[in-house]
Amino acid sequence: MPALLSISGLHKSFGAVVVADGTSFEVAEGEAVGILGPNGAGKTSLFNLITGALPPDAGTITFGGQDISATGAAQRCKMGIARSFQVPQPFGGMTVFENALVGAMEGAGLRGAEAEAHVLSVLDDTGLLLKANVRAGTLTLLERKRLEMARALAARPRLLLLDEIAGGLTEAECTALIETIQRVHAGGTTIIWIEHVVHALLAVVERLIVIDFGKKIAEGPPKTIMDSAQVKEIYLGVDPDV
Amino acid sequence: MIEWVNAVVQGVLLGGLYALFAAGLSLIFGVMRLVNIAHGDLIILAAYLGLSTTVMLGIHPFVALLIVMPAMAGIGYILQRGLLNQTLGPDILPPLLVTFGLSVILQNALLEGYTADPQKLNAGAIETASLSAGGLTIGVLPLLTFAMAIAVIATLQWVFYATALGRGFRAVSDNQDIAQLMGLNKAHVFGLAMALALAVTAIAGILLGVRTSFDPAIGGGRLIFGFEAVIIGGLGNIWGTLAGGVILGVAQTVGAKIDPGWQVLAGHVAFLIVLAVRPNGLFPRVEH
Numbered sequence: 001m002p003a004l005l006s007i008s009g010l011h012k013s014f015g016a017v018v019v020a021d022g023t024s025f026e027v028a029e030g031e032a033v034g035i036l037g038p039n040g041a042g043k044t045s046l047f048n049l050i051t052g053a054l055p056p057d058a059g060t061i062t063f064g065g066q067d068i069s070a071t072g073a074a075q076r077c078k079m080g081i082a083r084s085f086q087v088p089q090p091f092g093g094m095t096v097f098e099n100a101l102v103g104a105m106e107g108a109g110l111r112g113a114e115a116e117a118h119v120l121s122v123l124d125d126t127g128l129l130l131k132a133n134v135r136a137g138t139l140t141l142l143e144r145k146r147l148e149m150a151r152a153l154a155a156r157p158r159l160l161l162l163d164e165i166a167g168g169l170t171e172a173e174c175t176a177l178i179e180t181i182q183r184v185h186a187g188g189t190t191i192i193w194i195e196h197v198v199h200a201l202l203a204v205v206e207r208l209i210v211i212d213f214g215k216k217i218a219e220g221p222p223k224t225i226m227d228s229a230q231v232k233e234i235y236l237g238v239d240p241d242v
Numbered sequence: 243m244i245e246w247v248n249a250v251v252q253g254v255l256l257g258g259l260y261a262l263f264a265a266g267l268s269l270i271f272g273v274m275r276l277v278n279i280a281h282g283d284l285i286i287l288a289a290y291l292g293l294s295t296t297v298m299l300g301i302h303p304f305v306a307l308l309i310v311m312p313a314m315a316g317i318g319y320i321l322q323r324g325l326l327n328q329t330l331g332p333d334i335l336p337p338l339l340v341t342f343g344l345s346v347i348l349q350n351a352l353l354e355g356y357t358a359d360p361q362k363l364n365a366g367a368i369e370t371a372s373l374s375a376g377g378l379t380i381g382v383l384p385l386l387t388f389a390m391a392i393a394v395i396a397t398l399q400w401v402f403y404a405t406a407l408g409r410g411f412r413a414v415s416d417n418q419d420i421a422q423l424m425g426l427n428k429a430h431v432f433g434l435a436m437a438l439a440l441a442v443t444a445i446a447g448i449l450l451g452v453r454t455s456f457d458p459a460i461g462g463g464r465l466i467f468g469f470e471a472v473i474i475g476g477l478g479n480i481w482g483t484l485a486g487g488v489i490l491g492v493a494q495t496v497g498a499k500i501d502p503g504w505q506v507l508a509g510h511v512a513f514l515i516v517l518a519v520r521p522n523g524l525f526p527r528v529e530h
Contacts, residue, residue, distance in 0.1 A: 051423055077425035091416040094409070102413045105406050106425035155425060 002065070004029040004190050005050070005159055010059035012042075012049060012214070019045035020056070021214035027159070032191040034205035034222070036198070038234065042214040043194045044086060047161050050192075051083050052076045064158070077107045080158035084151075084165050086194075088144035092137030096128055096147055099136050100154040107155025119154055125180060126150040142173055149180065159190045166197040178203050198226075210234070244377050249499040250492055251378055257491030258388030259453065261484040262446035263468035264475075265394055266439035268483050271472070273411045273435040274330060279341040282465030283348035284440060288314050288447025289456050290352055293361050303363040303448050311444040318440030319433040326436070327429050345461065352458035363451035387449050394442055395484050401438070402480070411435055470513040476523030485525060489516070 003026040012020040019042035027033050037043050048054040050061060052073035060069045068076055082103065091099050100122055104115040123129045126146045131139065136147060145165055152160055162181070166174050174197065181204050185191050195201040201208075201222075208225040210218040212234050218225055225231055267281045278284075288310055295306040325344075329336040371382040402408035413421040414431045422428055450456060450464070467490060475486030490509050497508020516524060 053419060053423060072427070073419075073422040074425050074427040077423055083423060085420075089417055089420050091413050091420070093416050094412055098409055098412075102409055102421070102424050102426065106410070151424065 002029060003027065003062075004031075004064060005192075006062040007050070008060050008062075010046075010049060010061065011057045012045060012054060013057060018042075018214045020049060020059070023059070023211070023214065023216050025209055025216060025219060027190060027192060029158075030188055030190055031207065032185050032193065032205045034201040034208045035192060035194045035211060036201075036208060036225075036231070037194075037211035041211045043211055044163055045214075046211070047083055047163055047192075047194065050161060051081055074106075077155055078109065080156070081161065082107060082152035082155040082157035082159075083161035084145075084148035084163055086164040086167070088141070088148050090136035090139065090144055090147050090151070092135070094136055095133050096123065096136055096139070096143075096150075097132040099147060100150050103151045103154030104156075107157070110156075118156070122150050122153045125153070125183065127176065127180075141168060145169070145177075149177075153184065157189060159192065160184065162191065162193040162195070164194055164196060166195055166200040169197075174200055202226075246496070246499065248378055249495045251380065252384065253492030253495035254488050255380070255384035255388045255491070256495060257471075257484070257488030258384070258391035259446070259449060259487070260467050260471045260490050261391040261487030262387070262394060262442065262449065263464050264471035264483045264487055265391075265398060265480065266442040266446070267465075267468045268472045268477070268480060269398065269435060269439045269442070272478050273415045274432050275334075275415075276326065276330060276337050277334070277341070279338060279465065280344040280348060280461075281341075281443070281468060282461035282463065283345045283352075284314070284443050284461075285447045285450060285464050285468075286352065286456055286458060286461040287317075287348055288440075288444040289363065289451035290356055290361070290447075290458075291444075292363055292448045292451055293356070296363060303365050303452050307444060307448055310448060311441045314440040314444040314447075315437040318436035318438075318443075321440075322433040322436035323429055327432055330432070345465075349458050349461060356458065358457055358459070360455040360457045361451070362455045363448065365452040369452065383453060387453070390445060390449065391484060391487070394445060395480050398438075398442070398480055407434060467509070470509065473523055474513060474516045476526035478527035479523070479525045482523060482525035486523070489524075 005027040008024045010020045010023040035043050045054065049056050052071060056069060060067055063079060063081065097119060100119045101115060104110045104119050110118055123132055126149050128143065128146050128150055131143060139147060149165060166177055169177060178200050185204060193201060193205060205222060208220065208222045209216060210225060210231050217234060218228055218231050263285060267278060270276050270278050291310045291313055292303055292306045295301065295309050296303050325340065326337065329340045368382055373380050373382065402411060410426050410431045413426055414428055418428055471486035471490050472483055474489050475482030489512060493512035494505050494509040498505035
């Protein structure tokens with residue numbers, strides 16, 4: 001399968017803090033990839049670089065065969081990259097429906113009845129249909145997390161970036177979320193998922209990438225990665241010699 | 243007694259003009275948090291564009307709106323994308339300084355182009371036409387101005403809450419970075435907001451020019467009236483802006499009734515009282 005997203009030699013630092021240190025990896029069309037790493041490892045910065053919220057210091061990002069390293073964030077969304085935020089950031093003054101409608105109209109380029117129908121199906125998928133006319137600023141945490149997902153899906157992304165969307169959810173909520181993500185993935189959407197809730201991640205992804213201090217330190221099938229001594233030491237904080 | 247009622251009615255109608263001054267200002271601040279110090283001078287620029295159009299083409303000032311509105315909208319879009327977008331950021335000072343500079347440039351350019359002589363737009367018989375009702379005499383022009391203010395504000399409200407353009411305005415106003423990530427081009431959305439604001443300014447400028455004489459130096463005063471109307475009404479509430487304009491207008495006409503010298507002062511006093519009692523204005527937007 002051809003690579004949908006290809007990252008090569010990506011560098012980004014804020015003064016002495018290096019958030020991407022020569023990071024390179026590829027994600028194939030239709031794949032689901034998980035990203036692990038300790039807090040501050042540069043996972044969220046990686047998403048910011050991919051979506052265009054941050055300009056890289058060096059390196060290239062190729063999406064669908066096109067170099068998008070210098071493309072603006074809005075254009076990248078139209079090309080098919082959408083993300084959810086770890087700390088939900090809805091348009092608080094707008095309704096849930098309107099939040100998703102922005103994604104459907106601006107990101108996916110849908111219009112009129114088609115856009116509205118798409119938004120309704122996305123809200124149904126994410127369990128927000130009954131909250132459609134509620135102002136997003138009044139939602140609970142779980143609902144806000146769902147809205148993050150709904151808004152990103154409304155943009156009909158080819159590549160969906162999920163940033164710790166399972167954090168803070170109850171077991172039942174987490175199971176429902178995993179089902180939604182599996183459904184989206186089965187529909188052909190490529191997914192990159194940053195997550196600390198490892199069992200949720202492993203239920204979906206086919207490959208894991210481990211990052212620490214902006215460097216990719218391991219990459220491979222989930223089982224191999226989770227069993228590797230280096231990952232246990234760096235990510236899980238377990239000393240393998242003990 | 244009837245004289246006082248008359249003063250209040252005239253004030254309400256005058257408030258329509260102030261609301262038109264304020265509507266563009268409110269829109270610009272609401273969408274991009276830009277305090278436009280040059281707003282008053284842009285109103286005067288619109289009045290002068292109306293003057294040139296009516297003189298050159300020999301058309302009625304209201305017909306000239308068909309030319310001046312798109313012209314001001316075009317100026318707004320270019321101004322926003324070419325200059326003002328570059329000043330917007332976490333620091334609120336650069337846009338203030340740049341629009342202040344723009345105000346000085348506009349005043350001097352108008353002075354150079356049109357001299358300091360007061361000018362007026364000639365709207366013909368409508369300027370002196372009036373209706374009589376229950377002992378009150380109401381001018382057709384102020385009535386038309388007030389109706390125009392309501393129409394403009396209703397239209398803005400509709401654009402904001404029922405169109406894709408308005409959703410874009412609200413999304414960008416809510417969170418610029420997220421809006422970008424959802425596919426909205428911030429620079430373009432801001433350009434459209436300024437274009438819409440200056441189209442409203444064109445209406446305000448033409449109605450001002452028909453109502454009174456104007457010269458290149460009076461923009462500052464219009465800016466103050468616009469600001470006061472926005473703040474009395476409550477930031478972010480477009481109908482509140484109309485109410486703010488009305489309160490300011492009534493204060494001025496009632497003040498003038500007490501003593502002609504008090505007209506402008508009474509408006510400022512009303513503004514200060516509102517600011518002291520309700521610092522967020524009378525009808526602030528409901529916080530979420």
